[in-house]
Amino acid sequence: MNQTTPLRHPIPDQLVELIAQRFRVLGEPMRIKLLDRLREGPATVGELVEATAASQQNVSKHLRVLLEAGIVSRAREGNFARYAIADEAVFRLCEEVCGGLRAQFAELKALIEEGTAR
Amino acid sequence: MNQTTPLRHPIPDQLVELIAQRFRVLGEPMRIKLLDRLREGPATVGELVEATAASQQNVSKHLRVLLEAGIVSRAREGNFARYAIADEAVFRLCEEVCGGLRAQFAELKALIEEGTAR
DNA sequence: CAATAACACAACCATTTAGTTGTATAGATG
Protein backbone atom coordinates (compact mmCIF):
# COMPACT_ATOMS: atom_id res chain seq x y z
CA MET A 1 0.00 0.00 0.00
CA ASN A 2 0.91 3.62 -0.40
CA GLN A 3 3.23 2.93 -3.27
CA THR A 4 2.67 5.16 -6.23
CA THR A 5 1.86 3.53 -9.52
CA PRO A 6 2.96 5.22 -12.74
CA LEU A 7 0.45 7.48 -14.47
CA ARG A 8 -0.92 6.66 -17.86
CA HIS A 9 -0.26 9.10 -20.61
CA PRO A 10 -2.01 11.21 -21.64
CA ILE A 11 -3.84 11.68 -18.38
CA PRO A 12 -7.59 11.73 -19.10
CA ASP A 13 -9.26 15.11 -18.71
CA GLN A 14 -11.39 14.11 -15.76
CA LEU A 15 -8.38 12.87 -13.87
CA VAL A 16 -6.47 16.05 -14.71
CA GLU A 17 -9.32 17.94 -13.14
CA LEU A 18 -9.25 15.82 -10.00
CA ILE A 19 -5.50 16.12 -9.64
CA ALA A 20 -5.61 19.88 -10.02
CA GLN A 21 -8.47 20.11 -7.56
CA ARG A 22 -6.52 18.23 -4.93
CA PHE A 23 -3.54 20.49 -5.41
CA ARG A 24 -5.76 23.55 -5.20
CA VAL A 25 -7.07 22.43 -1.83
CA LEU A 26 -3.50 22.36 -0.57
CA GLY A 27 -2.63 25.66 -2.23
CA GLU A 28 -3.83 27.75 0.66
CA PRO A 29 -1.60 28.76 3.59
CA MET A 30 -4.37 28.57 6.17
CA ARG A 31 -5.19 25.01 5.19
CA ILE A 32 -1.54 24.03 5.36
CA LYS A 33 -1.43 25.51 8.84
CA LEU A 34 -4.50 23.56 9.89
CA LEU A 35 -2.98 20.34 8.61
CA ASP A 36 0.27 21.17 10.34
CA ARG A 37 -1.58 21.54 13.62
CA LEU A 38 -3.49 18.31 13.04
CA ARG A 39 -0.19 16.55 12.63
CA GLU A 40 0.09 16.83 16.43
CA GLY A 41 -3.14 14.90 16.69
CA PRO A 42 -6.92 15.46 16.40
CA ALA A 43 -8.24 18.84 17.49
CA THR A 44 -11.50 20.67 17.98
CA VAL A 45 -12.39 23.76 16.00
CA GLY A 46 -11.62 25.91 19.02
CA GLU A 47 -8.15 24.44 19.32
CA LEU A 48 -7.55 25.01 15.63
CA VAL A 49 -8.75 28.58 15.94
CA GLU A 50 -6.24 29.10 18.69
CA ALA A 51 -3.45 27.42 16.75
CA THR A 52 -3.97 29.51 13.64
CA ALA A 53 -5.05 32.80 15.19
CA ALA A 54 -7.85 33.06 12.65
CA SER A 55 -11.58 33.61 13.11
CA GLN A 56 -13.78 30.67 13.98
CA GLN A 57 -15.79 31.13 10.82
CA ASN A 58 -12.73 31.20 8.66
CA VAL A 59 -11.31 28.06 10.23
CA SER A 60 -14.66 26.35 9.89
CA LYS A 61 -14.80 27.24 6.22
CA HIS A 62 -11.35 25.89 5.45
CA LEU A 63 -12.05 22.74 7.45
CA ARG A 64 -15.06 22.16 5.28
CA VAL A 65 -12.90 22.29 2.17
CA LEU A 66 -10.44 19.83 3.67
CA LEU A 67 -13.30 17.60 4.79
CA GLU A 68 -14.91 17.53 1.37
CA ALA A 69 -11.56 16.67 -0.16
CA GLY A 70 -11.34 13.72 2.21
CA ILE A 71 -8.12 15.01 3.70
CA VAL A 72 -9.51 15.34 7.21
CA SER A 73 -12.32 13.62 9.08
CA ARG A 74 -14.87 15.06 11.48
CA ALA A 75 -16.35 13.47 14.58
CA ARG A 76 -18.92 15.18 16.75
CA GLU A 77 -18.30 14.83 20.45
CA GLY A 78 -21.03 16.50 22.40
CA ASN A 79 -20.84 20.16 21.64
CA PHE A 80 -17.48 19.82 19.95
CA ALA A 81 -16.33 18.73 16.54
CA ARG A 82 -13.07 16.89 16.52
CA TYR A 83 -11.13 16.97 13.28
CA ALA A 84 -8.33 14.59 12.39
CA ILE A 85 -6.09 13.76 9.46
CA ALA A 86 -7.84 11.23 7.26
CA ASP A 87 -5.17 10.94 4.59
CA GLU A 88 -1.63 10.81 5.94
CA ALA A 89 -0.33 11.00 2.39
CA VAL A 90 -0.65 14.79 2.44
CA PHE A 91 2.42 14.99 4.61
CA ARG A 92 4.44 13.03 2.10
CA LEU A 93 3.25 15.57 -0.45
CA CYS A 94 4.37 18.48 1.70
CA GLU A 95 7.71 16.87 2.34
CA GLU A 96 8.20 16.23 -1.33
CA VAL A 97 7.43 19.88 -2.03
CA CYS A 98 9.86 20.96 0.64
CA GLY A 99 12.49 18.73 -0.89
CA GLY A 100 11.98 20.51 -4.19
CA LEU A 101 12.19 23.88 -2.48
CA ARG A 102 15.38 22.90 -0.74
CA ALA A 103 16.91 21.78 -4.03
CA GLN A 104 15.97 25.06 -5.67
CA PHE A 105 17.41 27.11 -2.86
CA ALA A 106 20.59 25.10 -2.91
CA GLU A 107 20.93 25.86 -6.61
CA LEU A 108 20.30 29.55 -6.06
CA LYS A 109 22.76 29.62 -3.22
CA ALA A 110 25.41 27.99 -5.37
CA LEU A 111 24.79 30.53 -8.12
CA ILE A 112 25.05 33.45 -5.72
CA GLU A 113 28.25 32.17 -4.14
CA GLU A 114 29.81 31.54 -7.50
CA GLY A 115 28.83 35.02 -8.55
CA THR A 116 30.27 36.78 -5.51
CA ALA A 117 33.37 34.66 -5.06
CA ARG A 118 35.31 36.51 -7.71
CA MET B 1 19.16 12.73 -3.08
CA ASN B 2 15.45 13.09 -3.57
CA GLN B 3 14.61 11.58 -0.23
CA THR B 4 12.17 13.60 1.79
CA THR B 5 13.25 14.79 5.19
CA PRO B 6 10.67 15.22 7.95
CA LEU B 7 9.16 18.67 8.40
CA ARG B 8 9.73 20.63 11.55
CA HIS B 9 6.72 21.54 13.55
CA PRO B 10 5.23 24.06 13.57
CA ILE B 11 6.13 24.93 10.01
CA PRO B 12 7.32 28.57 9.94
CA ASP B 13 4.93 31.00 8.27
CA GLN B 14 7.22 31.81 5.39
CA LEU B 15 7.63 28.16 4.55
CA VAL B 16 3.89 27.61 4.79
CA GLU B 17 3.51 30.33 2.21
CA LEU B 18 6.07 28.74 -0.11
CA ILE B 19 4.50 25.31 0.19
CA ALA B 20 1.04 26.66 -0.56
CA GLN B 21 2.38 28.62 -3.49
CA ARG B 22 3.93 25.54 -5.03
CA PHE B 23 0.69 23.63 -4.65
CA ARG B 24 -1.23 26.50 -6.17
CA VAL B 25 0.93 26.39 -9.27
CA LEU B 26 -0.06 22.75 -9.71
CA GLY B 27 -3.69 23.44 -8.89
CA GLU B 28 -4.62 24.28 -12.44
CA PRO B 29 -5.79 21.73 -15.03
CA MET B 30 -4.09 23.44 -17.95
CA ARG B 31 -0.75 23.39 -16.20
CA ILE B 32 -1.14 19.73 -15.33
CA LYS B 33 -1.84 19.06 -18.99
CA LEU B 34 1.26 20.97 -20.04
CA LEU B 35 3.38 18.98 -17.62
CA ASP B 36 1.78 15.79 -18.81
CA ARG B 37 2.75 16.62 -22.37
CA LEU B 38 6.27 17.55 -21.32
CA ARG B 39 6.59 14.15 -19.77
CA GLU B 40 6.99 12.86 -23.32
CA GLY B 41 9.97 15.15 -23.70
CA PRO B 42 10.78 18.82 -24.36
CA ALA B 43 8.38 20.72 -26.61
CA THR B 44 7.99 24.10 -28.25
CA VAL B 45 5.11 26.41 -27.46
CA GLY B 46 3.46 25.47 -30.73
CA GLU B 47 3.60 21.79 -29.88
CA LEU B 48 2.15 22.48 -26.46
CA VAL B 49 -0.61 24.55 -28.02
CA GLU B 50 -1.46 21.62 -30.22
CA ALA B 51 -1.32 19.15 -27.35
CA THR B 52 -3.64 21.16 -25.13
CA ALA B 53 -5.95 22.67 -27.72
CA ALA B 54 -5.65 26.02 -25.99
CA SER B 55 -4.73 29.45 -27.34
CA GLN B 56 -1.06 30.31 -27.82
CA GLN B 57 -1.37 33.20 -25.40
CA ASN B 58 -2.95 31.07 -22.76
CA VAL B 59 -0.31 28.39 -23.06
CA SER B 60 2.42 31.01 -22.95
CA LYS B 61 0.94 32.48 -19.80
CA HIS B 62 0.77 29.17 -17.98
CA LEU B 63 4.29 28.28 -19.10
CA ARG B 64 5.48 31.47 -17.52
CA VAL B 65 3.97 30.45 -14.20
CA LEU B 66 5.61 27.04 -14.41
CA LEU B 67 8.90 28.63 -15.40
CA GLU B 68 8.88 31.08 -12.52
CA ALA B 69 8.15 28.23 -10.15
CA GLY B 70 11.22 26.46 -11.48
CA ILE B 71 9.16 23.47 -12.58
CA VAL B 72 10.05 23.82 -16.25
CA SER B 73 13.01 25.32 -18.09
CA ARG B 74 13.09 27.35 -21.29
CA ALA B 75 15.66 27.31 -24.06
CA ARG B 76 15.48 29.53 -27.12
CA GLU B 77 16.24 27.79 -30.38
CA GLY B 78 16.10 30.21 -33.25
CA ASN B 79 12.56 31.37 -33.48
CA PHE B 80 11.31 28.71 -31.12
CA ALA B 81 11.21 28.32 -27.38
CA ARG B 82 11.70 24.80 -26.15
CA TYR B 83 10.30 24.01 -22.73
CA ALA B 84 11.29 21.02 -20.64
CA ILE B 85 10.66 19.59 -17.21
CA ALA B 86 13.18 21.07 -14.79
CA ASP B 87 11.96 19.32 -11.66
CA GLU B 88 11.05 15.69 -12.16
CA ALA B 89 9.72 15.59 -8.60
CA VAL B 90 6.40 17.00 -9.79
CA PHE B 91 5.51 13.63 -11.23
CA ARG B 92 6.06 11.95 -7.93
CA LEU B 93 3.67 14.53 -6.49
CA CYS B 94 1.06 13.76 -9.12
CA GLU B 95 1.41 10.05 -8.58
CA GLU B 96 1.11 10.49 -4.86
CA VAL B 97 -2.08 12.49 -5.40
CA CYS B 98 -3.40 9.82 -7.71
CA GLY B 99 -2.64 7.21 -5.09
CA GLY B 100 -4.74 9.17 -2.63
CA LEU B 101 -7.55 9.49 -5.16
CA ARG B 102 -7.47 5.76 -5.85
CA ALA B 103 -7.67 5.01 -2.14
CA GLN B 104 -10.65 7.34 -1.75
CA PHE B 105 -12.47 5.83 -4.68
CA ALA B 106 -11.83 2.34 -3.40
CA GLU B 107 -13.38 3.35 -0.09
CA LEU B 108 -16.38 4.88 -1.80
CA LYS B 109 -16.80 1.84 -3.98
CA ALA B 110 -16.74 -0.43 -0.96
CA LEU B 111 -19.35 1.71 0.77
CA ILE B 112 -21.62 1.66 -2.25
CA GLU B 113 -21.33 -2.08 -2.71
CA GLU B 114 -22.01 -2.71 0.95
CA GLY B 115 -25.01 -0.43 0.73
CA THR B 116 -26.53 -2.09 -2.33
CA ALA B 117 -25.68 -5.67 -1.47
CA ARG B 118 -28.65 -6.03 0.84
C1' DC C 1 -37.25 25.65 29.51
C1' DA C 2 -34.09 29.53 29.17
C1' DA C 3 -29.41 30.56 28.52
C1' DT C 4 -25.01 29.55 26.96
C1' DA C 5 -21.32 27.39 24.21
C1' DA C 6 -19.38 25.33 20.04
C1' DC C 7 -19.79 25.09 15.55
C1' DA C 8 -21.86 25.60 10.74
C1' DC C 9 -24.06 28.18 7.16
C1' DA C 10 -25.15 32.20 4.17
C1' DA C 11 -24.50 36.67 2.25
C1' DC C 12 -21.43 39.96 1.16
C1' DC C 13 -17.04 42.30 -0.42
C1' DA C 14 -12.36 42.48 -2.06
C1' DT C 15 -8.83 40.18 -4.32
C1' DT C 16 -7.01 36.95 -7.34
C1' DT C 17 -6.77 34.66 -11.54
C1' DA C 18 -7.93 32.16 -15.99
C1' DG C 19 -8.95 33.24 -20.61
C1' DT C 20 -9.38 36.45 -24.43
C1' DT C 21 -8.04 40.23 -27.50
C1' DG C 22 -4.71 43.06 -29.15
C1' DT C 23 -0.02 44.14 -29.79
C1' DA C 24 5.07 44.03 -29.36
C1' DT C 25 9.53 41.67 -29.94
C1' DA C 26 12.98 38.75 -31.99
C1' DG C 27 14.80 35.82 -35.21
C1' DA C 28 14.46 33.71 -39.89
C1' DT C 29 13.90 34.40 -44.80
C1' DG C 30 13.51 36.30 -49.37
Next chain:
DNA sequence: CATCTATACAACTAAATGGTTGTGTTATTG
Protein backbone atom coordinates in the same frame (compact mmCIF):
# COMPACT_ATOMS: atom_id res chain seq x y z
C1' DC D 1 15.40 45.93 -45.64
C1' DA D 2 10.59 44.10 -45.69
C1' DT D 3 8.06 40.37 -44.26
C1' DC D 4 6.73 36.38 -41.94
C1' DT D 5 6.73 33.28 -37.99
C1' DA D 6 7.04 32.04 -33.21
C1' DT D 7 6.57 33.72 -28.91
C1' DA D 8 5.89 37.10 -25.13
C1' DC D 9 3.55 40.92 -22.99
C1' DA D 10 -0.34 43.98 -21.55
C1' DA D 11 -5.03 45.26 -20.73
C1' DC D 12 -9.43 43.72 -19.95
C1' DT D 13 -13.41 40.76 -18.31
C1' DA D 14 -15.64 37.18 -15.89
C1' DA D 15 -15.45 33.83 -12.54
C1' DA D 16 -13.60 31.85 -8.42
C1' DT D 17 -12.23 32.37 -3.79
C1' DG D 18 -10.62 34.08 0.91
C1' DG D 19 -12.14 36.72 4.81
C1' DT D 20 -15.66 39.05 7.45
C1' DT D 21 -20.27 39.82 9.46
C1' DG D 22 -24.40 38.07 10.80
C1' DT D 23 -27.26 34.26 11.94
C1' DG D 24 -28.79 29.39 12.46
C1' DT D 25 -28.32 24.88 14.80
C1' DT D 26 -27.26 21.53 18.21
C1' DA D 27 -26.07 20.09 22.57
C1' DT D 28 -25.03 21.19 27.35
C1' DT D 29 -26.29 23.32 31.77
C1' DG D 30 -28.63 25.66 35.48
